[in-house]
Amino acid sequence: MEMPTPDASILARKPQIVARLEAVLPPGAVISDPMETRAYECDGLTAYRCQPLAAVLPASTEEVAAVLRICHEERVPVVPRGSGTSLAGGAMPTADSVILGVARLNAVLETSYDDRYIRVQTGRTNLSVTGAVEADGFFYAPDPSSQLACAIAGNIGMNSGGAHCLKYGVTTNNLLGVTMVMMDGEVVELGGAHLDAAGYDLLGVVCGSEGQLGVVTEATLRILPRPEGARPIMLGFDSNEVAGACVADIIRAGVLPVAIEFMDRPCIRACEAFVHAGYPDVEALLIVEVEGSEEEIASQLARIRTIAERHSPSELRESESAEQSALIWKGRKAAFGAMGQINDYMCLDGTIPVSALPMVLRRIEELSAQYGLEVANVFHAGDGNMHPLILFNANVPGELEKCEALGADILCLCVEAGGCLTGEHGVGVEKRDLMSVQFSPVDLSAQMDVKDVFDPGWLLNPAKVFPLAASEARRAS
C-alpha cells in the first residue's frame, strides 16, 4: 500500500509536538512511547501497519479542540479513531500523524423518549447506545456486526449499516445532529433534536466522510420503540439464481422484512462445521426476518412462505420459538468467525442491484476458479450489500497479493453490475486506489472540493478515500 512519504520535519519535531500536547491534556492522555503506540499501528485491516508519531486520548470536546489547534499550528496530520474496527484501514496511521482516539469520550449526555433521541459522546460503542435505552423499550437501529466494539464516531465516519438497513436505513438516516471540531479547533454544531437542515445538509456530507472533514465528538441519534417481536424463516434453495429470484419476489410482494440474509454453500458448510446451527447442505440459504405483533409476524411469514413455495425450496423452516430463532441466526452471526477458523480471509463489501445477484455470483465463481482461491458469500440480500470472503493463506508468499487482486476484480465487477465498491465498510486505504474505477476525475474533484472547504490543509485522516495521485496537487498547495 503506497502511503505519502512522512514529513521528516514533523518526525524531527516529535519531542516538541508531544510536549505541547501534554501541556493541554491530563496525565496519561498522550502516548508517545513506540512500545505503547504500537497498539494504534493498525485497525481491523491488519495487513497494513504503521506506527504513528503519537496517540492522544482526549476526554472532552474542549480537549479535542486543544489537540487540533496544536496539530493545526504544527501542520501535523491527525487520524481520528473510534474503536479501531475499520475493515478498510479507515484509521490507519501515517508515521508523521497523531492518532486522536475518542475512547474516553463515552458518556450518555441526554436521553429524551418524548423526542426519541439520545445524545452521546462518540467514543461510546454502538451496542451500548441501545443498552442505555433498551430497558425503556427503545433501541438504536444501525447494527454493524462489530457493534459490540465499534464506536459511534466510526459509525458516523463510515456511515455504517448492518443487517437491518432494509427497514431502518443506515447511520445517516438515524443521525440527527453532531458536535464537530474542525481541524483549526473551531467547534461547530450541525443539526440537533429537530429534523432537517436550515440550509445545506452539511450533516449529510459529514456522515460517511471518513473523519476527513472534522472530528465528531458528540452525536444526537434517533432512537425507536422496539417492535413487539421478531421472527425469522429459513429457506434453502438448490441454486443461487432461484434464491435471488425469491428475494426479488418477496420485495415486490409488498412485504418489507427487516432483514434478508443470504449465504452460499461454502459459507453454509463453514458455519455449520463451526457452530452446528442445523443448517441444511444446500446451494443457497436465505434467512428472512419480519417483526411486529404476533399476528403481524404470522401474517407476514405466511405471505413469505407462499412466495417461497413457488420457488420450490429444498428447505423451509419457520421459527416457532425464541430458541429456534436463535439457532437460525447462530450460524449467520458466526460466519466470519467460522471463516477465520478455516483460513485467513479478506472480507469485501461491494453493493450490487439485487436483480444482478445471480449474474454476479456466477462471475465470482468463475473468478474464484481462475485465481484458485475459494470465495464464500454471505450478505444482506435485501439491499444488495455483498460480503464475499476470499480465503487465503497469509503464510504463503504472494497469496495476499493474489487475494487482493481477486478482491479488486470482484469489486470492479460490482461497479460494472451497476453497484459500488463499498456498501458499509468505507473506502479507507483499502479501496482508495479503486475509486477511479467508479468515479471520473470530475466526480472525484467535486468530492475533494468539499475536503478543501472543511480542511484546506488536508491534515485530517491523510491518504484515505482519494487516490494519492488525484489529491496530490491539493495536498501540496
Add this chain to the structure above:
Amino acid sequence: MRPGTEQELAEAVRDARGPLCISGGGTRQGLGNPVTGELLSVAGLSGITLYDPGALTLVAQAGTPLAEVEAALAAEGQMLPFEPMDHRAVLGTSGTPTAGGMVACNVSGPRRIQAGACRDSLIGIRFVNGGGEVVRNGGRVMKNVTGYDLVKLLAGSHGTLGVLTEVAFKVLPRPETCLALRIDGLDDAGAVAAMTVALGSPCEANGLVHLSGPAETWMRLEGFADALKVRAGKLAALLSARCGVSAEIIEAEPARAAFEGFRDLAWAAGQPGDLWRVSVAPSAGPALAARLRAAGAGEIVFDWGGGLVWALAPEGTDLRPALAGPGHATLVRAGPETRRALGAFQPEAPAIAAISQALRARFDPRGILNPGRMG
C-alpha cells in the same frame, strides 16, 4: 433556455454569461430568496431512466413529471416513501412538479417522521456544476458509502450548488391500506402528548398531525388490512389508558383524503398571509406555537408529531424571533419584498455560513446558479 439533454444543459451552463434562474416545472419557484436571471428549464430532460421494482430502485431524469414517477411506482405497488407535498395549491402556482425540483427543495410530507425525508430516499444524482461539468455521486444501490455523500448535500440546495440532471431513489412497497385515529378537542400540549405516546409505541404510526382550530388530532397507520385493525385497536387502547382520550377510527378512504390535504396544506391554500414552516424538537412544539401566536401568527398546524409547526401570519411579520431555541424557521410563502427583507431561510451560525459560502464558491465559482437563493 430549455436544453433537451444533459450535454446540452452542461453546455448552456458553461456558456452562460450571467445568472441563471433554474426551473423544473416551476411549481416551487416561490421557495427561497428571490432570484433574477435567465431562465434555465430542466423540463426537457424527462423520462424514467431505470425502474427495477425487485431492487426497490427508480432513476429518473430531473425534469420527469413527478406524476409520471408516481404512476410508474403505483403500477408496481410501490411508492416514494417520503410522501412529497405538492406546493401548487399553497403557493398558487401551476405547472407540473418534477422529480428534480422536488429533490432540489428536499420536499417531504407527513410520512417523513417515520420514513425519512426526500434526502433519506435519494441514493444517487447527476448534476451540472457552475463550470458546466457533469458530476455523478451515489448510484442506484441503497447501501453505498463510496466517497463523500454529495447526494445529501445537493438535496435541498435549491439549485445553488449544481443543476440536477438525474435523480435515483430507494422506493418502498406501497402499504396495502391505511386507517387513521382521530381525536377531537385537544389543546396543543394535549395533542403533542398523545402523538408522543403513539410515536413511542411499537404501533408504527406514520402520519401525526394536529390542527389547532377547530382542534383535530390525526394519527395514521399503514399496512396490511388484517393487521391494521388490530394495531389501531391497540393504539386506541393505549391512548385511552395513557392520555384519557377516546379516538375515533377513520376508514381508509377518508383517512387518505385527510392526509392528502395535510400533505399539501389544504388549510392554508387561498388563505391570505405569509406561511412559515418551523422545525423543532416535538416537545418544543406547543410552547413555540404559543410564542408564534403572541408574535402575530394566525392558524397553526402541527405535523411530524409536533416537531413541524406551520403558521400563517400577516404579511411581513417576522415570526423568527419566536423560535428562541434550537431548530429553524423557513418563510415558505411571502411576497418577494418580505422574502428579501426577512430571508427565506434561518440565518446560520457564522462558522456554518462560512462553510456554505465556501461550498458555493467551489461548486459555482462564477456565482451563476440561482444566485442569492439561499443567501
